[in-house]
Amino acid sequence: MGAGAIRDVEAWRPRVPGITEVLHAHFTEHAYPVHTHTTWDLMLLDDGAVDFALDRRRHDATDASRVVLLPPGVPHDGRTVHPRGFRKRVLYLSTDVLPDRLAGKAVAGPILGDVALRRRVHRLHAALRDEDDAFEAQSRLAFVRERLLVHLDAHRVRPPGREGDRLAARLRELLDARVSDGLTLDEATALLHAHPTHLIRSFSRTYGLPPHTYLTGLRIDRARRLLLAGRRPVDVATAVGFYDQAHLNRHFKRHLGVTPLTFTRHART
Template identity: 30%
Template sequence: MTASHAPDIRNNCFFARSPSLPQAELRLADHSSACYGVHSHDEVSFGVIDAGSARYQNRQRSHRIGTTATVMMNPGDAHSCNPDNGEWSYRMLFIDSQLIGELQAEIFQCQGQDYLSFPGPLDTDQQSYQAFNALFSALQQPDTGMAESLLMDYLALRYATVAPLNKEVMKTDTAGVRQVREMILDQLDSNLSLDSFASETGLSRYHLIRSFKKVYGQSPHAWQLDQRIKTAKRLLREGESLSDTASQLGFADQAHFQRNFKKRLAITPRLYQSFFI
């Protein structure tokens, strides 16, 4: 999280509303010994275990789960999940079912129901765990475009077995990709939305994301961040201050800039600049 969105951890856990998607709520439990009776949620909910093991019950079936396992609950699913012994650490996402349904309709070109149910209550695939990590991190940041992109990617992964992608969605639209690339480069300091990209190209947001990733290996918003960091390196070498660099390139604040810089270069922007000034 940014400095202004640092988690307020109390009793080894915290709850937070996502600053990028208000329909999403995050929960983290760190070395907690808490236990839960059978209950349900109004939201679509899913989560991962980061440490320890637990007994997970959902849809009248019991599972023993460990580190990196992903659990999934549809709205109204009666479930419980409790540690086998002592403490455990886990993270959860609770997302409004209406938003999930809208994104599913956009991704899979399916209409006529509120939302697609999870194909199963449990997944132990490492790819699912990694995708959850990326989404959980993005939902703690103020970048709505990045959060939406990763949420759609995650839903496409989660529901692929019950709603295969439409063949039209699988096609790469290179003309649309070029348009988006030019938009990003022309407005590098602007936080362009997926809606603005879709409006400019005439493509659905998810079709656009898939096409862009096929060409550049990243979503439009991730690619924009890379271009910002490349430009930031030049500005820092020229003596620009960290705060002015962050402001010029459209970062939410200096902490947001520093975090993304270090994530890509494994060095802080201040230390990077010290080699040139």
């Protein structure tokens, strides 16, 4: 690997069960030696091209609309193809997300031409940028997992039936009761005895928005009332369930176009 081969690398461990690491990287000259992982590697190629071997069979990833899935325990390498290198975003998924018994299907076809899957993975990466929105990231991971299991012939998607409205109403009651404390997707599915994606689909179909968006809206409404009552933004943030004032500011401005402080300054008393 030559000087300046690594242009940019960012890696972190999110607070989302099942994702052991997130890696964003730009390589201009690089060749990975043959190696294995204990995780599944789910890669988006954002620019450039990569040549890699998986279980001694070579593949070319040159299309940014595709997704690469490398299974655990299977030897693979990777290298740049042309001078501009490549940009990639990778999620390392534990075998709690995808069991290693499905590795054979991934070895047979590691490059997935699935626009919907790519969109889901992209949105998951965006959610992982904000460590304070774990409920959204958990929800998006559930849909990525579902799509991958379909590709690995291990799952069939079942659209919500009549029971979906009742399930959605029960989840709404939970969210209404836990605005400040919040709710993880695992807690919701355990309490309601429902499959994660089925639960989210049922709620979205019934109420027109996903549960994490509904919860954020409840928190913004409660924050507005407290701000108008004279509470300071820094106190309001934690009172309504946001991680801190910066977390409140981001969502408040996205909803209302102004920060909480500007909102209170222009409020009528």
